[in-house]
Amino acid sequence: MERSILLISDNANLLKRLKQIMTDWQVISSSTYLPDFLLNRDNQTLIIIDLDHFLALGHRVETLVLMRQQFRGPMLAIHHKRLGAAMLYDVFERFHFDELLSVEMANRELHARIQQKIWRYYQPQEESREVLNTGQLKVDFQHYRVTVNGKRLTMGPVDFRMLVFFMQHENIVLTRAQIAEGVWRNGRDSTMRAIDSHISKLRKLIEVDSKNPQCLKTVRGFGYIFKNLAEGDISIE
Numbered sequence: 001m002e003r004s005i006l007l008i009s010d011n012a013n014l015l016k017r018l019k020q021i022m023t024d025w026q027v028i029s030s031s032t033y034l035p036d037f038l039l040n041r042d043n044q045t046l047i048i049i050d051l052d053h054f055l056a057l058g059h060r061v062e063t064l065v066l067m068r069q070q071f072r073g074p075m076l077a078i079h080h081k082r083l084g085a086a087m088l089y090d091v092f093e094r095f096h097f098d099e100l101l102s103v104e105m106a107n108r109e110l111h112a113r114i115q116q117k118i119w120r121y122y123q124p125q126e127e128s129r130e131v132l133n134t135g136q137l138k139v140d141f142q143h144y145r146v147t148v149n150g151k152r153l154t155m156g157p158v159d160f161r162m163l164v165f166f167m168q169h170e171n172i173v174l175t176r177a178q179i180a181e182g183v184w185r186n187g188r189d190s191t192m193r194a195i196d197s198h199i200s201k202l203r204k205l206i207e208v209d210s211k212n213p214q215c216l217k218t219v220r221g222f223g224y225i226f227k228n229l230a231e232g233d234i235s236i237e
Contacts, residue, residue, distance in 0.1 A: 002026065002043040002044070003024065003025045003026065003043065003044040003045075004025065004026045004027075004028065004043060004044070004045050004046070005018060005022060005025050005026070005027045005028070005045075005046045005047075005048060005114075006028055006029075006030060006033075006034065006045065006046070006047045006048070007027060007028070007029040007030075007048050007050070008029075008030055008031070008032065008033055008047065008048070008049045008050060008053070008054065009029060009031075009048075009049075009050030009053045009078075010029075010031055010050075010053055011050055011053065011103075014050065014078070014103060015027065015029045017107060017110070018048070020107070021107050021110060021111040021114075022111070022114065025046075031053075031057075032057075033047070033049075033063070033067055044073075044118070044121075044122045045073050046073055046074045046075075046076070046114070046117070046118060046121075047067075047071060047073070047074070047075045047076070048075075048076045048077075048078055048101070048114075049064070049067075049075070049076070049077050049078070049097075050078055050079070051077050051078065051079040051083070051087075051091075052079055052080050052081050061090070061095075064094075064095040065094065065095060066173075068095050068096045068097070069172055069173070070169075070172055070173075070174075070178075073121055074098050074099075074117040074118060074120070074121045075096075075097055075098055076097060076098055076099040076100075076101055076113075076114065076117060077091050077095075077097045077099070077100050077101065078100075078101040078102065078103060079100070079101075079102060079103065080102070080103040080104070088100075098117050098120075099113055099114075099117055101113060101114075132164065132167055132168070134167045134170050134226075134228050135215070135228040136148050136149050137163075137167065137206060137215075139163070139164055139167065144160070146160065146163065148205075148206055153205050153206070155201070155202075155205060158183065158184075158198060159198055159201055159202055159205070161183050162179070162183045162198050162199075162202060163202055163206070165179065165182045165183050166202075166216065166224075166226035167226060169182075169226065170226050170227070170228055171225065171226070171227060171228065172225065172226075173219050173222055173223055173224075173225045174223045174224055174225065175222060175223040176192055176195055176223050177192075178223070179195055179223065179224070180192055180195065199216065199224065202216055203216055214227070215227055
């Protein structure tokens with residue numbers, strides 16, 4: 001299993017330090033976040049955001065809210081400049097980072113804090129899940145079976161993968177590019193055009209009224225979101 005750390009920063013020295021102390025992990029850097037990286041459930045991944053770099057570029061802080069919503073793994077912030085009280089509180093209360101690191105930390109402390117978050121998220125599980133449940137939908141991976149309220153659905157492999165992908169990212173707004181990468185593992189134009197067709201098929205299968213979807217909903221200007229019907233209907237379209 002590939003294990004990757006994404007450092008969102010242009011700090012070459014920080015990248016070098018992380019490579020030195022996290023020798024069992026592939027450490028890569030980018031000046032901005034990578035949506036496909038956020039949704040990679042096949043590998044162990046971790047994100048470290050350089051707040052000095054992020055804020056200096058004038059990024060909207062709402063981007064951090066979206067990133068935390070989309071990324072289910074450990075997300076850490078690191079800084080050098082002194083943070084204002086409001087930003088300090090937001091790091092945990094609004095953006096829900098797992099840790100706030102400082103460039104001034106010694107390598108041993110930096111390593112220990114990162115390792116603790118890795119252990120928290122990626123400690124070995126006793127058994128793998130063979131059934132995925134969300135609201136009225138149930139996916140039985142062992143028998144390759146999907147049911148709604150106990151009624152079995154018939155669908156092709158692509159529709160099956162797309163439904164599972166949505167269920168795994170329940171209540172998360174997904175862009176078309178992220179859906180293409182997550183289901184087809186590519187972002188070709190033909191793939192992007194196929195998404196709407198498969199969304200329409202899924203709605204006919206899982207929705208009571210496919211023309212007024214309450215589960216697989218469109219978020220105008222962004223993409224789609226899969227809602228758990230058991231949690232109530234939230235109008236987005």
